[in-house]
Amino acid sequence: MALAATGIVGGLYVLIAVAVVLIVTHNLTSNVDSTLSKWLTSMAADRSQVSRGYPGPAGGPRFEAPVLWWMYHPDGNYADSSSEARAQNVNLPVAPTSIKDPETVTISGVDFRVKGGEVGDDWAVVGQSMATVDQARANLVQAELLIGPVLLVVVFLGAFAIGRRVGAPIEQARQRQMDFTANASHELRTPLAVIQAQTSLALTQPRGADWYQRAFERVNEESKRMRVMVDDLLWLARFEAMPPSKTEPVDVAVMAQQAADRFAAVAEARRQRLSVRLSGDSHVIAALPEWLDHLIGVLLDNACKYTPDGGTIDLRVTADGGKVLLAVDDSGPGIPPERRTQIFERFHRETDQAGGAGLGLAIADAVVRATNGRWDVGASAAGGASMAVSWPRLLGRPALNRAASPEIPPLASLDA
Numbered sequence: 517m518a519l520a521a522t523g524i525v526g527g528l529y530v531l532i533a534v535a536v537v538l539i540v541t542h543n544l545t546s547n548v549d550s551t552l553s554k555w556l557t558s559m560a561a562d563r564s565q566v567s568r569g570y571p572g573p574a575g576g577p578r579f580e581a582p583v584l585w586w587m588y589h590p591d592g593n594y595a596d597s598s599s600e601a602r603a604q605n606v607n608l609p610v611a612p613t614s615i616k617d618p619e620t621v622t623i624s625g626v627d628f629r630v631k632g633g634e635v636g637d638d639w640a641v642v643g644q645s646m647a648t649v650d651q652a653r654a655n656l657v658q659a660e661l662l663i664g665p666v667l668l669v670v671v672f673l674g675a676f677a678i679g680r681r682v683g684a685p686i687e688q689a690r691q692r693q694m695d696f697t698a699n700a701s702h703e704l705r706t707p708l709a710v711i712q713a714q715t716s717l718a719l720t721q722p723r724g725a726d727w728y729q730r731a732f733e734r735v736n737e738e739s740k741r742m743r744v745m746v747d748d749l750l751w752l753a754r755f756e757a758m759p760p761s762k763t764e765p766v767d768v769a770v771m772a773q774q775a776a777d778r779f780a781a782v783a784e785a786r787r788q789r790l791s792v793r794l795s796g797d798s799h800v801i802a803a804l805p806e807w808l809d810h811l812i813g814v815l816l817d818n819a820c821k822y823t824p825d826g827g828t829i830d831l832r833v834t835a836d837g838g839k840v841l842l843a844v845d846d847s848g849p850g851i852p853p854e855r856r857t858q859i860f861e862r863f864h865r866e867t868d869q870a871g872g873a874g875l876g877l878a879i880a881d882a883v884v885r886a887t888n889g890r891w892d893v894g895a896s897a898a899g900g901a902s903m904a905v906s907w908p909r910l911l912g913r914p915a916l917n918r919a920a921s922p923e924i925p926p927l928a929s930l931d932a
Contacts, residue, residue: 518676525671533660544649549618552631555583555642560635586641588612612641707738748875769799769833775812782820789828799840801907803887811883814876815844815903822848843904845896856893
């Protein structure tokens, strides 16, 4: 991109430089032609004073370049300005009467701009050296040649820096997509290999009923794992395709209570104590109910999964000033501080415990970022993990959400 930008700018610079040289040359040449026209007009108006050493038009600029003149008489004689030291032995290379409109001729190796016209019965030719025009053009070209490389270097470095800055997110996204595809393929390959192995063994020879029972149980487990993974991948794809501006007021307390009701049976099956604590007046944030429900579900699912039997899980929703806080604390093994920044990577798993593919917290992180939330990962009072998210608080409370769950009080507690 930097080379392409430099090439485009270089091409435009060449065109502009050529155009500037042509325009400046044309303007300077036009000034010379104007001077020659004034001389001819002055000579025709005051024919009696035209002689050797003719000073030129009255009131003319004293800094004008010397103008040479030739006056040809009908009898073949002529007078000129050769008495001036600068014009000695200067003869026209063509017939004087052939010079009418301004043109450039070479006299003694020097380019002159000449113009002819009648002055009484005589034919006058006036000329001015183009040395000043040539010098100005040469200086302009030299300046352009010096400025051009510097400009192209600056453009290249600027385009290179901008290109790297713009291309870095694209390259990161491409690399993440490649890693995502590779990891997804790897995660899907494992359950598929197990299912294929079980079915292949079942087809090689007759087996007992117990063996078939264990084989189908293993196939069922791997199928469920694949189903969860595919559902998570599809949810991520739908989430990333959804416009981020499509949000609405959502009460975090209502969503947290509803999610806790769903996980009550899971916690009860493992003899875990699941408590819900809601405090504050309004817990309304800008999000989508589906997003928030998925986020809370991921946090509760991880807490139930990693908390040992008989442990505790505490779900808290509080409102303080302009913030709404959702926190899930457990009494599980916790997350080491040095690994807390890695838990949101896709397909990253802290343990080898079966049943997950490492997409849950990646989905949760996507929801938090899309809703302008902020993570606070730490340790709980029970020694386990504390997963907390805070959002900017909206002032209003959506009446629709409260009406949908009238049985949920502002402050509730659920133990399972």
